[in-house]
């Protein structure tokens with residue numbers, strides 16, 4: 001058996017086309033969606049992701065502003081910028097690219113983003129909505145994973161899902177979304193005992209640990225859906241958290257690159273347009 005690959009690149013392209021159609025509608029009503037991206041410092045991976053976000057936003061007709069701040073920026077300067085964006089009527093969505101330089105308090109910065117413009121869904125208000133079973137603005141990678149499962153008509157309700165990793169960006173929000181979709185969810189992390197055995201119970205296995213080739217065939221129930229969220233650079237190559245041999249054990253598998261990554265940006269753009277549509281409804 002060889003796993004069916006879940007093609008995030010193609011699925012994201014289709015999603016972006018739908019998003020563009022929504023932008024075209026808004027533009028007829030003289031509304032142009034606006035996305036502000038705050039990038040502090042020069043993390044090379046963040047530079048790539050921010051460039052891709054801005055380029056793809058422009059391709060679907062969203063105006064994107066990238067606000068760059070130097071590596072040694074103070075907390076006060078970041079908060080002042082976020083406050084300005086919170087009050088800018090042309091900005092529908094604000095995101096602060098993570099990780100932030102060490103001198104900055106990430107929690108305080110994310111708290112400063114107005115919940116109604118929190119297109120990344122990291123504000124405690126939106127996380128509270130998510131965990132209380134009423135997801136609204138949700139973290140993009142988690143939304144992208146759910147959209148990919150839906151695009152391939154892979155059922156979630158009643159399935160056992162195991163999430164490897166408990167990060168703010170992926171593990172926690174995808175666990176909440178799987179729960180909201182009626183899966184039985186287990187979150188494993190660095191202190192979890194017998195993680196292989198636990199993972200073997202999964203119909204849906206989400207690998208978001210940030211360790212190349214962490215998930216071997218011994219983790220995978222034959223036929224399981226395996227979602228690889230890893231973006232590890234090994235000898236200049238991008239590799240996931242899932243070892244290549246898993247392809248002969250899983251039923252469905254996301255490739256890296258070309259799986260979850262493109263879906264993350266497609267989800268972000270779609271959610272930016274959700275916010276612009278709300279602006280239109282407010283009149």
Ligand SMILES: Nc1nc2c(c(=O)[nH]1)N[C@@H](CN(C=O)c1ccc(C(=O)N[C@@H](CCC(=O)O)C(=O)O)cc1)CN2
Pocket residue numbers: 048049095096097098099120139140141169231238256257258259260261262263264265
């Ligand atoms: N504020 C945020 N920061 C970060 C997030 C986030 O959702 N919000 N997620 C990650 C990085 N990320 C988006 O920001 C992201 C990661 C990967 C990709 C992607 O398309 N990957 C491609 C490969 C690209 C490459 O060559 O590196 C793929 O997997 O095919 C998009 C977005 C951390 N920070």
